Amino acid sequence: xxxxxxxxxxxxxxxxxxxxxxxxxxxxxxxxxxxxxxxxxxxxxxxxxxxxxxxxxxxxxxxxxxxxxxxxxxxxxxxxxxxxxxxxxxxxxxxxxxxxxxxxxxxxxxxxxxxxxxxxxxxxxxxxxxxxxx
Numbered sequence: 001x002x003x004x005x006x007x008x009x010x011x012x013x014x015x016x017x018x019x020x021x022x023x024x025x026x027x028x029x030x031x032x033x034x035x036x037x038x039x040x041x042x043x044x045x046x047x048x049x050x051x052x053x054x055x056x057x058x059x060x061x062x063x064x065x066x067x068x069x070x071x072x073x074x075x076x077x078x079x080x081x082x083x084x085x086x087x088x089x090x091x092x093x094x095x096x097x098x099x100x101x102x103x104x105x106x107x108x109x110x111x112x113x114x115x116x117x118x119x120x121x122x123x124x125x126x127x128x129x130x131x132x133x134x
Contacts (some may be wrong), residue, residue, distance in 0.1 A: 017052045051085050073102070
């Protein structure tokens with residue numbers, strides 16, 4: 001694979017335009033999504049959603065560049081960049097937000113520092129464990 005200046009890790013998982021995934025994804029790799037994902041994506045890497053990309057579910061990652069459509073909760077630990085062609089519907093929690101002119105956003109936005117996001121993540125994990133045992 002050629003040098004990639006857009007991703008932080010040497011490996012990038014790609015979901016092609018013709019691919020549809022139903023279910024949750026857990027990874028440590030960077031992702032490029034040009035297809036459809038119906039489910040949650042959790043990764044410690046960066047996620048790039050291309051113009052044809054579509055996520056219906058929760059997105060949790062370190063950084064994200066979105067040009068496609070995301071319907072659901074978005075939690076980005078560092079920087080979320082919404083490109084001109086993006087459409088977002090749901091809740092956004094991030095440390096830094098960049099929005100290009102033309103991006104469509106129908107969301108509740110919470111700006112939190114990295115420490116605050118870790119506290120929110122720990123609380124969500126605790127609540128998730130409680131729900132499983134209840």
